[in-house]
Amino acid sequence: DEATTGAAFEVANHVVKRIDRFAGTTPTDPMRAQKVEALAERFVTAAFRRPMAAEERPRYIGAQFAAAADLESALRRVVLLTLKSPHFLYVELPGVARRPAAGDHTVASRLAFALWDSAPDAPLAQAAGANQLRTRAEATAQAQRMLGDPRARAKLREFFHHWLQIRFIEDMQKDAKLYPDFTPELVDDLRTSLNLFLDQVVWSERSDFRELLRADYVIANERLARFYGLPAPPAGEFARVPAPPGERVGVLTHPYLLAALSYKTSSSPIHRGVFLTRSVVGRTLKSPPMAVAFNDAEFAPNLTMREKVTRLTNSD
Numbered sequence: 001d002e003a004t005t006g007a008a009f010e011v012a013n014h015v016v017k018r019i020d021r022f023a024g025t026t027p028t029d030p031m032r033a034q035k036v037e038a039l040a041e042r043f044v045t046a047a048f049r050r051p052m053a054a055e056e057r058p059r060y061i062g063a064q065f066a067a068a069a070d071l072e073s074a075l076r077r078v079v080l081l082t083l084k085s086p087h088f089l090y091v092e093l094p095g096v097a098r099r100p101a102a103g104d105h106t107v108a109s110r111l112a113f114a115l116w117d118s119a120p121d122a123p124l125a126q127a128a129g130a131n132q133l134r135t136r137a138e139a140t141a142q143a144q145r146m147l148g149d150p151r152a153r154a155k156l157r158e159f160f161h162h163w164l165q166i167r168f169i170e171d172m173q174k175d176a177k178l179y180p181d182f183t184p185e186l187v188d189d190l191r192t193s194l195n196l197f198l199d200q201v202v203w204s205e206r207s208d209f210r211e212l213l214r215a216d217y218v219i220a221n222e223r224l225a226r227f228y229g230l231p232a233p234p235a236g237e238f239a240r241v242p243a244p245p246g247e248r249v250g251v252l253t254h255p256y257l258l259a260a261l262s263y264k265t266s267s268s269p270i271h272r273g274v275f276l277t278r279s280v281v282g283r284t285l286k287s288p289p290m291a292v293a294f295n296d297a298e299f300a301p302n303l304t305m306r307e308k309v310t311r312l313t314n315s316d
Helices: 002-017 019-023 032-048 057-067 071-083 103-115 122-129 136-147 150-163 184-203 222-228 255-260 269-281 305-313
Strands: 217-220 239-242
Touching: 002 019, 002 071, 019 032, 019 071, 032 057, 032 071, 057 071, 103 122, 103 136, 103 150, 122 136, 136 150, 150 184, 184 217, 184 222, 184 255, 217 222, 269 305
Parallel strands: none
Antiparallel strands: 217 239
């Protein structure tokens, strides 16, 4: 509630500060009041993602303009009331879809939030207003148009970031003495490489989701190729390069993901195992009966990571 209230005030201040530009008027325009009221109605309609019902206009428009001392205050009241309304905050409310002429607008909202996580744009809203979303062919045509919008790619990329648990990574660092070339620039390249790989899998001509787990290539630039010992791509470009056989296959062995699921000085089989169990296999894990911190300095330097983990987790 605090977050939505703060956002509502921020939007209201932004709109009121630009009231004449948004309303297409000037301070001396004799039609200024009518234009500002028309702006308020457009705002409510866009926020609700449908036309206002007959009983809603007096509350959201008429009462606010009647109670305010000036047009700026009236518009601010409209914006605040609208952005705190359940009709804006929730995608669908019981009973709304059954109102006359609301069906097409419900379809438009479902398309927009499914593909963009946003409200319908002007063409989609116009199609809904013209009752042009009632057949499968009409809805498919709009969906195909919307898939060409950058917002569709951004949403699907966010889905992958959530699945791979990398959207929570704020600062990826490695021990500077052990990995002097693991710089912030390299981390940026790694993230770009992963994003380009995801885009390649989803949006290419093949668009085969099995490639997520079976791809035998990495998308890299010169810096990544040098660091990981990969074939050199064209200068200054990210390009597909063959992955070393037996070392990397698909997104689960992408160096960005593996670097994120590791310590600053070494790999972390436990972190990677937890990720695979929860995000890939889809199983839950109980909390360990006793928390044991991993301290690499406590182990002999000649032990492998597997041997260290075995000793750390041994019940004896």
